[in-house]
Amino acid sequence: MxxxxxxxxxxxxxxxxxxxxxxxxxxxxxxxxxxxxxxxFANAGQISYGYSSPWAAPGIPSKAIKWLTEEHAPLKIQPSLNPDLIRWATQMLANCTLPRYQKNKARMLSIANHSRACLEQLRNEHAINYQGRQLGTLQVFRTQQQLDAIEKDLKLLEQSGTRFQLMGVKECIEQEPGLALVQEKLVGGLHLPDDETGDCFxxxxxxxxxxxxxxxxxxxxxxxxxxxxxxxxxxxxxxxxxxxxxxxxxxxxxxxxxxxxxxxxxxxPVYPVKGYSLTVPIECEQFAPRSTVMDETYKVAMTRFDDRIRVAGTAELAGFDSSLPQKRKNTIEMVIRDLFPKSGDFNQAEFWTGFRPMTPDxxxxxxxxxxxxxxxxxxxxxxxxxxxxxxxxxxxxxxxxxxxxxxxxxxxxxxxxx
Known part of the structure; x- marks a missing residue:
């Protein structure tokens, strides 16, 4: 065949x-x-089984309105009358109810956990070197409100068989020692130990x-x-x-x-949601991430490769515009500088953009x-x-x-x- x-x-x-x-x-x-x-080519570098969640979630419509005026918001929208965007956005908003969120997340977790088993088998059967690490993802929270909001996901994680651990600031630093310099900015975290990292390219x-x-x-x-x-x-x-x-x-x-x-x-309903990344050479390993750290406030992921850090984030609804605005670079660079200020040589950072094929659910x-x-x-x-x-x-x-x-x-x- x-x-x-x-x-x-x-x-x-x-x-x-x-x-x-x-x-x-x-x-x-x-x-x-x-x-x-x-x-x-230059995605976030995270294989985030436990972090598999739909963007369409309760509270997102009101957050999206607030983000319109914020300089470093995780979502940016270029005003457009494109019918594909209008149709996609309408369907996405319809999925922002709690029942649909729970259904969509449960389905995504099922696919992701199946994928974990498949990748593990592939890695065991074939010598594939992609700077992979199996040290998990640490999702860090800057406010108590964020920490409280994660409760709605914990039951779904349990039901899907996804391991997790809620952490205080001290435990977050034990997991990611580089955060010790900024511990006053954090209130806690969620560790997903079965997540992985590596260079997708x-x-x-x-x-x-x-x-x-x-x-x-x-x-x-x-x-x-x-x-x-x-x-x-x-x-x-x-x-x-x-x-x-x-x-x-x-x-x-x-x-x-x-x-x-x-x-x-x-x-x-697949729309090109534009994302950005920086690739930064590691300057001081002691203060660099060990695995992936996800900043919940800005939805920016910082992932460790052997000698580089991949920083990725921002969801921009702008069609197939492949430009690289400096203000988008500023947002993701701000986050890595804020949480891991001594980690890399930011003067040598390489800036990139790509189109994520996103469904409404x-x-x-x-x-x-x-x-x-x-x-x-x-x-x-x-x-x-x-x-x-x-x-x-x-x-x-x-x-x-x-x-x-x-x-x-x-x-x-x-x-x-x-």
Whole structure:
């Protein structure tokens, strides 16, 4: 069985890998010259199973209004009459009720915890070096109100089998000694010990080579422009390098999946939520993070690599604007300087932006479409690497015609938006 996977970010690559493991002849098509050159290139570096939560949550609408006037707000909105943005934002607001939040978070935790098992197995079976660490995530709180608000999540964490520990300031410093310099700014934290870290770009390069060794074919510098269909079946994709045919097709193009599906009159609510990151060389290891520290106030993650710190945050609704405004850099740099002031050489920080493919309910769109041989694996938002291996394994299960053990398939595919 021949399958074409469109996209070679972490979602497309893991999709290709798991499909090749069950006997598919896989071809990956990507417009870039190599794997992971877009959203997977310089993401937060956190594999945050326990931190898997939808952005749509109770209280977010009122917070979003307040954030409009704050310099370092975690959410920025460029005013627009774009119908896709209006439709997406309307659906997101509808998911900000407590019952929907609980349902969406529980579903996301199921995928994330399945992904943890899949990545662990992959790491045990193959020597993949991506500067990985298994030291957990520490979510730090600056106010008692934030600490109290986390209570609504603890029951869901328990129900999903996710380990966690509420920590006082002293325990936070024991976990992350670099915070000792700023302990007066904190009131406590939530430690998620099973979370991991690492360089997603390095992971993707290594998985690409493993996939090639398994017979996966890569067609880089190749842009898909159209689908070739007969009735409700795809027979090929037209590209700037000619026609490619296969028996089945997987669309894993992140934020760009939306436009490709529109030509088939399939509408998915995946919007490009723009995020930013800094990569900072470590100057003083003693005062640098050991793993990932998430600042709850600014929604900024600081993740330790071997000799670098990846600082990532800000959600900006601005379409496909790839500019790098200095004021966005100022926000994420302010946070790392505030919590780990002696950690890195900020004069050598590298600034980057990417488009996170976000759904209104936070859950990715995995599985069947109205076309009998076209499947999607997209819409992972900020949790692409966190959910990558699990999503790909789920996709491979569905494509074999087997029952998905994680969730009802209709809860994962685009039918839930019907």
């Amino acid at each position: 021949d399958v074409i996977v469109i996209g070679s970010g972490v979602i497309g690559l893991t999709s290709a890998w798991y499909l090749s493991q069950i006997g598919y002849q896989v071809t990956v098509i990507d417009r870039q010259p190599s794997s992971a050159m877009e959203t997977s 390095q992971f993707c390069q290594q998985l690409t080579e493993l996939a090639k060794a398994q017979g996966v074919r890569f067609e880089f510098n190749t842009e898909v422009s159209n689908w070739i269909t007969v009735g409700k079946k795809i027979i090929g994709v037209q590209t700037d390098r000619g026609l490619f045919k296969a028996d089945q097709f997987v669309l894993a193009s992140g934020s760009y999946s939306t436009a490709l599906l529109k030509s088939l009159k399939i509408h998915i 936070g859950t990715p769109i995995i599985g069947a479409t109205p076309y009998e041989n076209l499947f999607t694996n997209t819409g992972h938002g900020t949790l692409g690497w966190t959910m990558a291996c699990g999503s790909a394994h789920i996709l491979a299960t569905i494509m074999q015609g087997l029952e998905c053990s994680i969730s009802d398939e209709s809860e994962l595919n685009l039918n839930r938006y019907a």
